[in-house]
Amino acid sequence: MTEAVFQRCIHPQCGTTVSLEDTSFQCPKCTGLLDVAYDWDRLPVPKSLKEFEKKWSNRTNKLDFSGVWRFRELLPFARPEQIMTIGEGQTILLPSDQVATYVGLNPGNLFLQYEGMNPSGSFKDNGMTAAFSHARSVGARRAACASTGNTSAALSIYCAATDLMRAIIFIGSGKISYGKLSQALEHGALTIQIAGDFDDALQRVQQVSRQLGIYLVNSINPFRLEGQKTIMYRIIEALNWEVPDWIVVPGGNLGNCSAFGKAFIELKELGLVDRIPRLAVINAAGAHTFYELYEKQKLRWNNGSPDFKVVDSYMKVMDAGNLRANTLASAIEINRPVNLPKALRALDRCSGVVREVNDQEILDAKAKVGSGGLGCEPASAASVAGLKKLVQEGIVSPGDRVACVLTAHLLKDPDATVAYHSADPKTFEEKLGKRGVRRAGFPNRAVQVSNDLDEIIKAIEVYS
Numbered sequence: 006m007t008e009a010v011f012q013r014c015i016h017p018q019c020g021t022t023v024s025l026e027d028t029s030f031q032c033p034k035c036t037g038l039l040d041v042a043y044d045w046d047r048l049p050v051p052k053s054l055k056e057f058e059k060k061w062s063n064r065t066n067k068l069d070f071s072g073v074w075r076f077r078e079l080l081p082f083a084r085p086e087q088i089m090t091i092g093e094g095q096t097i098l099l100p101s102d103q104v105a106t107y108v109g110l111n112p113g114n115l116f117l118q119y120e121g122m123n124p125s126g127s128f129k130d131n132g133m134t135a136a137f138s139h140a141r142s143v144g145a146r147r148a149a150c151a152s153t154g155n156t157s158a159a160l161s162i163y164c165a166a167t168d169l170m171r172a173i174i175f176i177g178s179g180k181i182s183y184g185k186l187s188q189a190l191e192h193g194a195l196t197i198q199i200a201g202d203f204d205d206a207l208q209r210v211q212q213v214s215r216q217l218g219i220y221l222v223n224s225i226n227p228f229r230l231e232g233q234k235t236i237m238y239r240i241i242e243a244l245n246w247e248v249p250d251w252i253v254v255p256g257g258n259l260g261n262c263s264a265f266g267k268a269f270i271e272l273k274e275l276g277l278v279d280r281i282p283r284l285a286v287i288n289a290a291g292a293h294t295f296y297e298l299y300e301k302q303k304l305r306w307n308n309g310s311p312d313f314k315v316v317d318s319y320m321k322v323m324d325a326g327n328l329r330a331n332t333l334a335s336a337i338e339i340n341r342p343v344n345l346p347k348a349l350r351a352l353d354r355c356s357g358v359v360r361e362v363n364d365q366e367i368l369d370a371k372a373k374v375g376s377g378g379l380g381c382e383p384a385s386a387a388s389v390a391g392l393k394k395l396v397q398e399g400i401v402s403p404g405d406r407v408a409c410v411l412t413a414h415l416l417k418d419p420d421a422t423v424a425y426h427s428a429d430p431k432t433f434e435e436k437l438g439k440r441g442v443r444r445a446g447f448p449n450r451a452v453q454v455s456n457d458l459d460e461i462i463k464a465i466e467v468y469s
């Protein structure tokens with residue numbers, strides 16, 4: 006390969022390279038996943054991460070304004086004129102002592118990376134701007150994804166804001182929250198609701214994209230993950246370029262954790278950081294394929310040769326029992342994560358762990374995040390619930406510095422939140438109890454009063 010930027014099979018034994026323009030997103034030789042790969046010696050790489058800080062003063066340049074593209078030297082696959090940005094990545098890392106106390110960390114040691122501040126309200130915009138820019142560079146007119154709701158919201162918003170492509174989204178029937186569905190509908194995406202769940206929708210969208218030559222933006226697309234690397238750059242930037250001890254992230258299709266691993270592997274290779282943080286991936290207990298395979302069956306990256314027989318037999322058992330993912334954290338209700346091998350590589354390099362948390366733990370953690378001042382959707386709070394477990398187990402020490410990624414905004418999925426705080430036992434039972442949540446650990450119930458001034462004043466005095 007004579008180009009400095011190309012795609013390459015992630016399995017070193019194969020290592021087949023593919024041109025940057027290829028959109029099949031699959032190794033032609035071994036069908037493995039692809040990376041976007043760089044010959045760094047031929048690319049202008051900054052000598053120090055501090056060089057990126059200068060871009061803050063140049064807010065009128067839209068590439069410097071973007072929280073993704075101001076790091077463009079670390080994802081140098083697109084020419085500046087090909088880049089499509091809508092101002093994504095203006096997100097913040099906030100210390101939270103309230104949540105630190107809840108999970109058992111010392112005050113000052115927990116940081117929440119709030120990706121809900123993105124234009125479409127989730128971390129997906131980091132990856133979408135990257136995939137979208139690649140799609141544009143290859144002249145795509147239609148782009149598709151299967152989604153539990155956030156990828157589809159991101160694709161819809163990029164298509165609508167740029168008017169460059171038609172968004173075609175596949176969602177499982179009844180499996181998407183209204184906040185996310187409303188985004189796809191409002192932004193004009195062609196919305197195909199199939200009778201099935203996310204895992205079914207993802208298989209279909211891959212077939213359809215191949216057959217109709219539609220550009221695929223699911224996280225099997227390695228360009229998406231290049232954009233998501235920047236979440237890590239922003240975290241360490243906010244920590245004055247110090248690497249935390251742990252990164253904790255929810256796991257669904259395992260794109261994010263794969264991207265985070267790649268970000269740190271590259272930074273270390275380039276000599277831009279001196280160490281790599283540990284990585285914890287948190288599954289919902291109702292969608293715990295990664296936890297089962299990694300922690301129970303000890304599936305490992307194994308220098309690029311994971312034992313795929315273990316994966317196949319696990320999937321066969323799931324198929325035979327028609328076992329479907331089932332969690333209130335609908336964003337991560339996924340049983341067949343496409344990025345599994347990349348996630349194994351990330352855990353290998355980052356001394357990673359995987360944990361599962363149930364819906365009760367997720368909703369209680371979410372309420373704690375909310376009362377601490379940041380609103381997130383259930384899937385995002387899995388990271389906090391998982392961290393609490395890791396501190397209890399003694400894997401994370403109270404003195405460790407930890408960054409938890411809050412992947413999306415509270416308003417994405419308000420249903421569970423309203424039911425959790427509801428004073429009405431019927432509503433609670435209907436929406437949460439039936440799904441295994443026993444009680445609201447931290448409810449904030451609305452106070453019911455008659456329309457009477459004295460009663461209202463009395464209520465305020467009693468409750469405030």
Ligand code: F0G
Nearest residue numbers: 152153155156257258259260261336412
């Ligand atoms: N958190 C949120 C809010 C998500 O929407 C997702 C994935 C994840 C976590 C998991 O990230 O797949 O990289 O492991 N949502 C996808 C979607 C699947 O279609 O919106 P992952």
